[in-house]
Amino acid sequence: MIVRKPLPRWADLILVPFLNLSLAFAISGLVVLMIGESPVEAVKILIFGAFGYGEGLGYTLHFATNFVFAGLAFSIASHAGQFNIGAEGQAYVAGLGAILVALALDQTHWLIVMPIAMIAAAALGGFWGFVPGYLAAKRGSHVVITTIMFNFIASAFMVYVINNFLKPPENMAPESASVVNAGKMPQLREWWDYFGYSPLNVMFFVAILALILTYILLWRTELGYKIRTMGANPSAAHYAGISNSKIVMIAMTISGGVAGMIALNEVLGVQNRLVLDFVFGYGFVGIAVGLMGRNHPIGIALAALLFGALYQGGQELAFMMPAVTREMILVIQALVILFTGAMEGLFRGPLEMIFGMIEMSSSSDDADKDDASASSQG
Amino acid sequence: MTDKSQANEQRPDSAAASQIAPALAIELSGINKHFGPVHANKDIDLKVARGSVHGIVGENGAGKTTLMSILYGFYTADSGEIRVGGKQVTINDSSHALELGIGMVHQHFMLVDNFTVLENIILGAEDSSLLQPSLDKARKVLAQLADEYELNVDPDALIEDLSVGAQQRVEILKALYRGADILILDEPTGVLTPSEADHLFRVLETLRAQGKTILLITHKLREIMAITDEVSVMRQGAMVKTLQTKDTDPAELAELMVGRRVLLRVDKGESVPGDVKLAVEDFVVKDDMGITRVKGINFEVRAGEIVGIAGVSGNGQSDMLEAISGMRKAASGKLLVKGQEIIIDGDDGAAKMRDMGVAHVPEDRQEQGLVVTFEQWENAILGYQDDDAYGEGVFLSIPAARAEANEHIKKFDIRPANNRLKVANFSGGNQQKIVLAREMSRDPDVLIVGQPTRGVDIGAIEFIHNQIVAMRDAGKAVLLVSVELDEIRSLADRILVMFDGHIVGEADPATATESELGLLMAGVSNDDVSVSNGASVSNQENVALKASDEKSAERNMQGESK
Structure with missing residues (x-):
C-alpha cells in the first residue's frame, strides 16, 4: 500500500537539497574516477580550497557576493512572476555607471564614491531591467526573450562604449582607465590580513544588507505584498486594484538594480577598471542560486555560498589536480545546477512515499489527526 | 427493477x-x-x-x-x-x-x-x-x-x-x-x-x-x-x-x-429601498478579445435592496461584473456610484472602486478573490493592502493584518480558525467566507456579489445567504449575480434577467415562476412569454434550445473558458 505524505518543512528545505547535492557530487565523483583521480582526494582539495585557509575563504565569499546579488535579482523578479534571466546584461551595463562615477570621484573618499557609484550602477542596471519590464507590461513581450536579447545588446553596447569612449588613447587593450585611489572598493584584507590576496571587499557587507533588505521589501512592505500577489496570482492582483503593469515594471527595475551591484564588486572591487565581459556568467549562475534558494534570502545566501565554494574550490582543484581541467569544473558546476535547479523534484516523490510509510507504520493517533484535518477541509 | x-x-x-x-x-x-x-x-x-x-x-x-x-x-x-x-x-x-x-x-x-x-x-x-x-x-x-x-x-x-x-x-x-x-x-x-x-x-x-x-x-x-x-x-x-x-x-x-438539519430557504423581511447607490447607463463592455459582451444596459441598485441578475453563464454577466468593480474599462456608457460618475482608466481601477465604497465578491474566488498560496491573514487584506490600518507608509503591519484576519475568522466562523494556514487548504465554503468576510467587514456602501455560493456546501450556503440579507438590512446596496436560479429567487428583491449582453426582462421574485424566468434566460422576451400555457410547453423547449444553440453558443463557451 502506497501512501504519500507531504514533506515536513525541514525535509523540504534541507533534506531534498542535500540529496540533490549528494547525487550531483556522486556523479561528479564518477567523472573524476574515470579520469583516474581519487574523488575523495578531489573533495578534500575542493573543500580545503574553498574554506580551509583565509585567502581561499576570501575568494569563496567574494564569488558568493556576486551570486547573492545575481540570485536576489532573479528572485525579486521571480516573485512578481517574471523570469528575469538578464542579470548578466544588467550587471554589465551597470559597470558603466560604476566606473564613470569612480573615475570622476577618484580623488575624493571611498565613502563618497561607493554610495554614488551604487546609485549609478543601480540606475543603469535598473534601466536595463526596466525596458524588458516595460515591454512585458505594455506590449506583452515575454521577459525571457527580451532579457536574453538585452544581454546581447548589452554585450555589443559595452564593446562599443569601451572602445570608443572609455579606452584611453594610449591603451591597446579594450578597457577603461584604471581607478587608483578612492574609486577602489576597500578590500577586507586591509583590515584582516587573514584574507590574503583575495579580492573580498566591502561589497560583501552590502550583499548581506541586500539579503536583509530584500526580505523586508518582499515580506514587510506594501510593495512587496503587491509584488508577491502579482507573482502568485495576477488575476487576484488585478482584482485587488494592484496595477499589474506597474508592478512588473517596478519589480524588473529593482531586479536590474540589484544585479547592478555585481558591477561594484567586480569593476571597483577586483579589476579597478572596466574590462570586457567582467560579469563572467555570474548573472546566469544567479538563476540557479535563486532556484536552489527557493527565492528566499536565507536560501539564496546558502546557495550563493555553495556556488562560491564551487567556483573557488574548483579553481583550486584544477590547479592541484592537473588531470581535472577547468572544463571539468564547469561540468561539476553544471551537474549541481542540473540536480538542484532543473531536476529539483527528483527525490521529492520517493521521499513523500518514504515519509508516508514511516507515518503509516508509526501511527496510532494518525487517524484522529486525519479526521481533524479532513473535517476542517470539509 | x-x-x-x-x-x-x-x-x-x-x-x-x-x-x-x-x-x-x-x-x-x-x-x-x-x-x-x-x-x-x-x-x-x-x-x-x-x-x-x-x-x-x-x-x-x-x-x-x-x-x-x-x-x-x-x-x-x-x-x-x-x-x-x-x-x-x-x-x-x-x-x-x-x-x-x-x-x-x-x-x-x-x-x-x-x-x-x-x-x-x-x-x-x-x-x-x-x-x-x-x-x-x-x-x-x-x-x-x-x-x-x-x-x-x-x-x-x-x-x-x-x-x-x-x-x-x-x-x-x-x-x-x-x-x-x-x-x-x-x-x-x-x-x-x-x-x-x-x-x-x-x-x-x-x-x-x-x-x-x-x-x-x-x-x-x-x-x-x-x-x-x-x-x-x-x-x-x-x-x-x-x-x-x-x-x-x-x-x-x-x-x-451536512450532518444536521438545514433550512433550504432564506428568511428575509421586506426590503426598504433608499437612495440609488449604484447605477449604470447605456453600459457597454467589451472583453479582452474586443468582442462586445454587454450591449447597453441600464439599471440601478438602491440602498437596502438586493438586485439579482439571473442568466445562463456566459451572457455578459462576468464582463459586467468586472466593469462595475473597476477591473475593466467600459467601452461606453456611464457607471455611477452614489451619483458620482466613475471613469476607469489604467489597470488599477478596482482600487478606485474600493475607495468609493464598492466591495466586490468576485465570481471565481480562486482565480480572482484569493491568492491560494498565501496564508489566510494575507488574504484578509487583499485589495486593502494600502490601507493605513495595516501599516502606515510603505510598511505592512503584520500584527494589524493578523488581528483583522482573526476578526474575520470569529465573525464568519471560518474553519479551521488558523490565520497562518494557506488558503488552498481551506474548503470551498470557508474560502468563500474568507472573501465575504473581507469584503463585508469594511462597511461598504455597495456590495457586488458574483456567484456567492458556487462550489459551496449547503451548510455554508445558508450562512452566506443570511450574511447577504444582513448587508441589505444594514442599508447596503447589493448587486447579486448568480446562475443559480433558486439562489436569485430566494435572495433578490428584484430580478433582472440577462441574455446575450442585454437585460431582457425584470421580474418580481415573489410572483415570477421558474418557467417564466427560464424563458427569459433563454432569450425569449417578456412579450413572447404570454402564450397560453398548454401550447407553450413544447414550444418553449424548442425556442429555448434554438435560441441558446444559435445565439449564446459562442458566448457561453468563451465565457466559460475564460
Missing part, C-alpha cells in the same frame, strides 16, 4: 454479456486517498447496479470528484479495491478506464474548440495513422448513436459554434464511441439552461433503458430525485449512506450531506 430487465431484453448483446457478468457494474471497497494533509476519501465502499442511474451527492470537498477521478484513473487510490463487472482491476490512467468501459463527462469539457465534432470524437481513438477511415467510421457510428439515444449533433460543426448543451452531448458521444458502458457525469447541469438540462435527462433515461450504467455527481438534490434509482451521500470524505431514491426526500439527503 422492471426497467432493468426490460433493458436487457431490448439489447440481446448486453443481455448476453450480463449473463456472465454479475449485477454490479462497479464495486469499490475501502478506497482511501490523501492529498497532502487532506484525507479526501476515507474507506469508501460503493456498489453500483448495472443499468441504473446512481447519484452521488455531497457538499463540495466531500470527495465525490476525487472518488470518480480514481474510478476514471485520473488519480490512483492510496489503498482499496476496485471491481468493474466483478473483476478486480487497477486503473492507472483514463485509457485504461476506457478499456474497461468507463467513460467520463467532465464538468469542464475536454474538447478542442476549433476541431469539428467528428475530429473531437476520434481524438485519441484513431484507428490508423490516416484519419479518413476513422472519420468515416465515426460518422456512421455517430448517426447510429444519435438515433438510438436522441443525441443529435451536426458531426461537421466546429465545437466553438455549438451551444454548451450540444458540447456536452459531444462529450457523451465521445464516451459512447469509445464503447463506454459506464458513464460518469460530473455536475453535468452546472452550465445548462433548464431546458437543456431536461434534454440531458431524457438522454440519460434512454441510456439507462439501453442498459448503460450512469454515475451522476451533483449537488442539486432536485436532479437526484428526478432521475436516479439509487443515491449515495458523501460527507467529509466518507460515504455516509446509500439509499433508494424513491425512499428518500431532499430534506433527508440535505441533512445527511
Whole structure:
C-alpha cells in the first residue's frame, strides 16, 4: 500500500537539497574516477580550497557576493512572476555607471564614491531591467526573450562604449582607465590580513544588507505584498486594484538594480577598471542560486555560498589536480545546477512515499489527526 | 427493477454479456486517498447496479470528484479495491478506464474548440495513422448513436459554434464511441439552461433503458430525485449512506450531506429601498478579445435592496461584473456610484472602486478573490493592502493584518480558525467566507456579489445567504449575480434577467415562476412569454434550445473558458 505524505518543512528545505547535492557530487565523483583521480582526494582539495585557509575563504565569499546579488535579482523578479534571466546584461551595463562615477570621484573618499557609484550602477542596471519590464507590461513581450536579447545588446553596447569612449588613447587593450585611489572598493584584507590576496571587499557587507533588505521589501512592505500577489496570482492582483503593469515594471527595475551591484564588486572591487565581459556568467549562475534558494534570502545566501565554494574550490582543484581541467569544473558546476535547479523534484516523490510509510507504520493517533484535518477541509 | 430487465431484453448483446457478468457494474471497497494533509476519501465502499442511474451527492470537498477521478484513473487510490463487472482491476490512467468501459463527462469539457465534432470524437481513438477511415467510421457510428439515444449533433460543426448543451452531448458521444458502458457525469447541469438540462435527462433515461450504467455527481438534490434509482451521500470524505431514491426526500439527503438539519430557504423581511447607490447607463463592455459582451444596459441598485441578475453563464454577466468593480474599462456608457460618475482608466481601477465604497465578491474566488498560496491573514487584506490600518507608509503591519484576519475568522466562523494556514487548504465554503468576510467587514456602501455560493456546501450556503440579507438590512446596496436560479429567487428583491449582453426582462421574485424566468434566460422576451400555457410547453423547449444553440453558443463557451 502506497501512501504519500507531504514533506515536513525541514525535509523540504534541507533534506531534498542535500540529496540533490549528494547525487550531483556522486556523479561528479564518477567523472573524476574515470579520469583516474581519487574523488575523495578531489573533495578534500575542493573543500580545503574553498574554506580551509583565509585567502581561499576570501575568494569563496567574494564569488558568493556576486551570486547573492545575481540570485536576489532573479528572485525579486521571480516573485512578481517574471523570469528575469538578464542579470548578466544588467550587471554589465551597470559597470558603466560604476566606473564613470569612480573615475570622476577618484580623488575624493571611498565613502563618497561607493554610495554614488551604487546609485549609478543601480540606475543603469535598473534601466536595463526596466525596458524588458516595460515591454512585458505594455506590449506583452515575454521577459525571457527580451532579457536574453538585452544581454546581447548589452554585450555589443559595452564593446562599443569601451572602445570608443572609455579606452584611453594610449591603451591597446579594450578597457577603461584604471581607478587608483578612492574609486577602489576597500578590500577586507586591509583590515584582516587573514584574507590574503583575495579580492573580498566591502561589497560583501552590502550583499548581506541586500539579503536583509530584500526580505523586508518582499515580506514587510506594501510593495512587496503587491509584488508577491502579482507573482502568485495576477488575476487576484488585478482584482485587488494592484496595477499589474506597474508592478512588473517596478519589480524588473529593482531586479536590474540589484544585479547592478555585481558591477561594484567586480569593476571597483577586483579589476579597478572596466574590462570586457567582467560579469563572467555570474548573472546566469544567479538563476540557479535563486532556484536552489527557493527565492528566499536565507536560501539564496546558502546557495550563493555553495556556488562560491564551487567556483573557488574548483579553481583550486584544477590547479592541484592537473588531470581535472577547468572544463571539468564547469561540468561539476553544471551537474549541481542540473540536480538542484532543473531536476529539483527528483527525490521529492520517493521521499513523500518514504515519509508516508514511516507515518503509516508509526501511527496510532494518525487517524484522529486525519479526521481533524479532513473535517476542517470539509 | 422492471426497467432493468426490460433493458436487457431490448439489447440481446448486453443481455448476453450480463449473463456472465454479475449485477454490479462497479464495486469499490475501502478506497482511501490523501492529498497532502487532506484525507479526501476515507474507506469508501460503493456498489453500483448495472443499468441504473446512481447519484452521488455531497457538499463540495466531500470527495465525490476525487472518488470518480480514481474510478476514471485520473488519480490512483492510496489503498482499496476496485471491481468493474466483478473483476478486480487497477486503473492507472483514463485509457485504461476506457478499456474497461468507463467513460467520463467532465464538468469542464475536454474538447478542442476549433476541431469539428467528428475530429473531437476520434481524438485519441484513431484507428490508423490516416484519419479518413476513422472519420468515416465515426460518422456512421455517430448517426447510429444519435438515433438510438436522441443525441443529435451536426458531426461537421466546429465545437466553438455549438451551444454548451450540444458540447456536452459531444462529450457523451465521445464516451459512447469509445464503447463506454459506464458513464460518469460530473455536475453535468452546472452550465445548462433548464431546458437543456431536461434534454440531458431524457438522454440519460434512454441510456439507462439501453442498459448503460450512469454515475451522476451533483449537488442539486432536485436532479437526484428526478432521475436516479439509487443515491449515495458523501460527507467529509466518507460515504455516509446509500439509499433508494424513491425512499428518500431532499430534506433527508440535505441533512445527511451536512450532518444536521438545514433550512433550504432564506428568511428575509421586506426590503426598504433608499437612495440609488449604484447605477449604470447605456453600459457597454467589451472583453479582452474586443468582442462586445454587454450591449447597453441600464439599471440601478438602491440602498437596502438586493438586485439579482439571473442568466445562463456566459451572457455578459462576468464582463459586467468586472466593469462595475473597476477591473475593466467600459467601452461606453456611464457607471455611477452614489451619483458620482466613475471613469476607469489604467489597470488599477478596482482600487478606485474600493475607495468609493464598492466591495466586490468576485465570481471565481480562486482565480480572482484569493491568492491560494498565501496564508489566510494575507488574504484578509487583499485589495486593502494600502490601507493605513495595516501599516502606515510603505510598511505592512503584520500584527494589524493578523488581528483583522482573526476578526474575520470569529465573525464568519471560518474553519479551521488558523490565520497562518494557506488558503488552498481551506474548503470551498470557508474560502468563500474568507472573501465575504473581507469584503463585508469594511462597511461598504455597495456590495457586488458574483456567484456567492458556487462550489459551496449547503451548510455554508445558508450562512452566506443570511450574511447577504444582513448587508441589505444594514442599508447596503447589493448587486447579486448568480446562475443559480433558486439562489436569485430566494435572495433578490428584484430580478433582472440577462441574455446575450442585454437585460431582457425584470421580474418580481415573489410572483415570477421558474418557467417564466427560464424563458427569459433563454432569450425569449417578456412579450413572447404570454402564450397560453398548454401550447407553450413544447414550444418553449424548442425556442429555448434554438435560441441558446444559435445565439449564446459562442458566448457561453468563451465565457466559460475564460
